[in-house]
Each structure stands twice: as C-alpha cells, then as structure tokens.
Amino acid sequence: MEVNETSTKERIISTAISLFHTNGYKGTTIREIAKAAKVNSANISYYFNGKQGLLEACFVRFFEKYLSFLEEEVRNLQYESSDKCLKRALYYILNYQSDHHLLARFVWREVSVDSQIVREIISSYLMKERFYFKQLMKEAVGDKATTTEMNYFIVQLRSMITMPFLNSQYLREVWQMFPHEKYFVDHYFLIIDRWLTQILENQTKPFLLKAAFL
Amino acid sequence: MEVNETSTKERIISTAISLFHTNGYKGTTIREIAKAAKVNSANISYYFNGKQGLLEACFVRFFEKYLSFLEEEVRNLQYESSDKCLKRALYYILNYQSDHHLLARFVWREVSVDSQIVREIISSYLMKERFYFKQLMKEAVGDKATTTEMNYFIVQLRSMITMPFLNSQYLREVWQMFPHEKYFVDHYFLIIDRWLTQILENQTKPFLLKAAFL
Numbered sequence: 001m002e003v004n005e006t007s008t009k010e011r012i013i014s015t016a017i018s019l020f021h022t023n024g025y026k027g028t029t030i031r032e033i034a035k036a037a038k039v040n041s042a043n044i045s046y047y048f049n050g051k052q053g054l055l056e057a058c059f060v061r062f063f064e065k066y067l068s069f070l071e072e073e074v075r076n077l078q079y080e081s082s083d084k085c086l087k088r089a090l091y092y093i094l095n096y097q098s099d100h101h102l103l104a105r106f107v108w109r110e111v112s113v114d115s116q117i118v119r120e121i122i123s124s125y126l127m128k129e130r131f132y133f134k135q136l137m138k139e140a141v142g143d144k145a146t147t148t149e150m151n152y153f154i155v156q157l158r159s160m161i162t163m164p165f166l167n168s169q170y171l172r173e174v175w176q177m178f179p180h181e182k183y184f185v186d187h188y189f190l191i192i193d194r195w196l197t198q199i200l201e202n203q204t205k206p207f208l209l210k211a212a213f214l
Numbered sequence: 215m216e217v218n219e220t221s222t223k224e225r226i227i228s229t230a231i232s233l234f235h236t237n238g239y240k241g242t243t244i245r246e247i248a249k250a251a252k253v254n255s256a257n258i259s260y261y262f263n264g265k266q267g268l269l270e271a272c273f274v275r276f277f278e279k280y281l282s283f284l285e286e287e288v289r290n291l292q293y294e295s296s297d298k299c300l301k302r303a304l305y306y307i308l309n310y311q312s313d314h315h316l317l318a319r320f321v322w323r324e325v326s327v328d329s330q331i332v333r334e335i336i337s338s339y340l341m342k343e344r345f346y347f348k349q350l351m352k353e354a355v356g357d358k359a360t361t362t363e364m365n366y367f368i369v370q371l372r373s374m375i376t377m378p379f380l381n382s383q384y385l386r387e388v389w390q391m392f393p394h395e396k397y398f399v400d401h402y403f404l405i406i407d408r409w410l411t412q413i414l415e416n417q418t419k420p421f422l423l424k425a426a427f428l
Contacts, residue, residue, distance in 0.1 A: 109327070151389055167325070169332065
C-alpha cells in the first residue's frame with residue numbers, strides 16, 4: 001500500500017471513530033465522515049465497502065490489540081506466576097483503553113446493541129477473550145472454585161475493566177474521575193488488584209448459599 | 215386522566231422502549247413508534263412533545279423506580295444494620311432490572327452517550343444515586359476506608375449491578391447466563407454479596423501502594 005493510501009485510510013478511520021463516538025453508529029452517515037475526513041464518499045466505499053465495513057474496521061482494530069495483551073500473558077504462563085500474568089494483562093488493557101478512550105467507549109457501547117455484526121464480533125473475538133481469561137484465571141484460582149464461580153468472576157472482572165471507559169462522562173461528572181488520565185488508570189488498577197487478591201485468597205471459604213436477609 | 219388516555223400513553227411508552235432497545239434512540243423515528251403503537255404521530259407530540267420527550271419519559275420511569283429502592287433503604291438505616299439495607303437495595307435493583315430488562319438495557323446504553331439530556335439525567339438522578347450509595351456505604355464501611363477508596367468501591371459496585379443488563383446479549387451468547395431469569399439474579403446477587411462482605415471485612419488491611427509486578 002502506498003504511503004498516501006495508508007494515511008487516507010487512517011484519516012477515514014480516525015474520523016469515523018470520532019463521529020461514531022459522538023453521534024453513535026446509526027446517527028452517523030458516510031457523507032458526514034467523508035466531509036470531516038476531507039475525502040470523497042467513493043473513497044470510503046473503495047477502502048471499506050461502506051459504513052458497515054468501517055464499523056468492522058474499528059472493531060478489528062480495537063479487539064486485535066485488546067486480545068493481544070491477553071494472548072501474550074497466556075504465553076507467559078510458562079515462565080511466570082499466573083497471578084502476575086493475569087494482573088499484567090489487566091494493567092495493559094486498562095492503559096490501552098485509556099490511551100484510546102474514544103475508540104474504547106464507542107466499541108463497548110456498540111457491542112451492547114443486538115445486530116448481525118455484533119453477533120459476529122461475539123462469536124469471534126469475545127469467545128477468544130473468554131478462552132484467554134479462563135486460562136489465566138484457571139491457573140490463578142486452581143481448583144479452589146467451581147466452573148460456575150469462575151465464570152462469574154470473569155464476568156465481574158470484565159465489567160470492572162470496561163466500565164470506566166464506557167461510562168466516562170458519568171465518572172467525570174459524578175465522581176470527578178478521569179478515565180483518560182494515567183493517574184486514574186494506576187489508581188483504578190490497584191482497586192482491581194486488591195479485589196483479585198481477595199478473590200484468590202478467599203476461594204477456600206464456603207460459598208454462601210442464601211443471602212442473609214432473604 | 216381518562217382510562218383511554220392512560221392506556222394510549224402506556225402503549226406509546228412500551229412501544230418506544232421496545233424500538234429504542236432494538237434500534238437505538240437515534241435509529242428510531244416517531245413515525246415508526248406511531249405505526250407500531252397504532253397511534254397517530256400527532257398523539258405522540260401531544261403526550262410527549264416529540265421523540266426527546268419520549269426518551270425523557272423512559273428515563274424518568276426507570277430512574278424514579280431505581281432510586282426508590284435506594285431511598286427506601288437509606289430510610290431503613292434507622293432500624294436495621296447498614297449491611298442489610300445496602301444488600302437489600304442491591305437485590306431489589308437487580309430484580310427490577312431483570313423484570314424490565316429491555317428498559318434497563320436501553321437506558322444504560324443511552325446514558326453512555328454524550329448529550330444534553332444525558333447531562334440532565336446525570337445532574338439529577340445520578341447525583342442522587344451517588345448520595346444514596348454514599349449514605350449506605352458510609353454506614354457499612356464506617357471509617358475503615360478513605361473517601362477516595364469508598365468512591366471507587368461505589369463505582370465498582372455500580373458497574374457490577376448494571377453490567378449484566380447492559381450486556382445481556384454477551385452474557386447469553388458467551389456465558390449462557392440469562393439476566394432476565396430469576397435464577398440468574400439470585401446467583402449473581404450472591405456473587406455481589408460475597409464481594410461486599412470481603413470489602414467490608416478487609417477494610418482494615420493496609421491498601422497496597424504499588425502493584426506487585428510494576
């Protein structure tokens with residue numbers, strides 16, 4: 001690919017991320033993207049085969065990187081403790097999302113919509129994500145938790161690492177927390193770290209069968 | 215208000231919830247809502263003053279109820295332990311969202327968009343939510359945590375109670391968990407219950423200052 005092509009494609013993608021982020025996927029037209037990126041609409045069709053292709057390109061960009069942190073640490077399980085690998089993956093994922101907070105926010109919001117493309121994302125990337133998390137958690141928790149418990153931990157963990165980026169406006173305005181800042185990431189990571197340490201330490205406690213007040 | 219008016223208004227709202235849920239707020243037109251609800255578009259203008267008024271009505275419906283569970287338990291702090299009050303509020307909130315999962319999903323998704331109406335929701339309902347959570351947590355945690363720590367716990371807790379409803383398709387397809395079923399709510403509540411118990415018990419442990427691997 002020529003340098004010019006790369007930079008045009010790149011400009012289209014980053015413009016799309018910004019507009020999708022602000023107006024939502026359905027609220028953005030190809031014409032608006034073309035205008036803001038200073039390209040011809042036909043260019044977008046040529047490179048991405050239309051708006052849905054552009055959405056796919058955003059998803060691919062985000063999830064390839066996101067999953068690479070998990071994949072890398074699954075490989076590291078051979079050399080280092082699972083606890084360390086898992087936590088490092090989480091730390092990198094938080095940083096990546098913070099550095100690309102517009103993309104992260106838009107992707108997590110869009111993944112909550114029922115659609116064919118989301119179904120495809122789920123069956124490819126999010127099944128992979130599940131697999132990696134299970135590998136990392138299995139090593140860390142060992143046989144101290146049942147499969148069901150483990151699944152719930154992963155779901156909980158995942159909700160913690162994605163939420164600040166999805167709800168950045170809420171965090172900013174209600175809590176004066178700023179997910180795009182390094183300070184936030186470091187502090188938030190420690191909260192997750194502590195939660196994980198407690199989960200890993202306390203797995204031997206018998207699981208409550210009924211809520212105390214019911 | 216006449217019985218007929220109530221039922222027409224109700225029909226418009228529930229149709230709007232269903233269409234907003236499926237196609238998003240921006241992806242839904244008044245005309246589509248009118249057609250599906252079998253009313254005249256003018257009726258929607260009359261009752262709700264257009265699409266944005268309808269969105270507001272959905273938000274109001276959801277948050278009034280959602281906040282009522284927290285408010286009620288803040289009142290109960292006089293009679294019962296804070297631990298019990300907090301957990302009961304969470305249990306009711308999970309059940310409410312499960313019973314109204316289309317509305318819950320749509321509202322949480324929409325609240326993640328930057329817009330004037332969301333800013334208003336935040337400054338009214340979500341500031342109130344913050345206030346109630348702080349009351350409930352303050353009593354439960356006492357002076358064992360700093361204000362910053364407490365804020366992070368609340369943010370974490372909130373992400374846990376809303377995530378399954380926002381990401382119901384993901385939970386269904388990746389984890390075979392079904393947030394609209396009673397079984398899910400009871401099980402998920404126990405996970406949150408355990409997390410809270412650990413948080414409340416372990417507050418005296420010194421807070422880690424640096425992640426172990428950094």
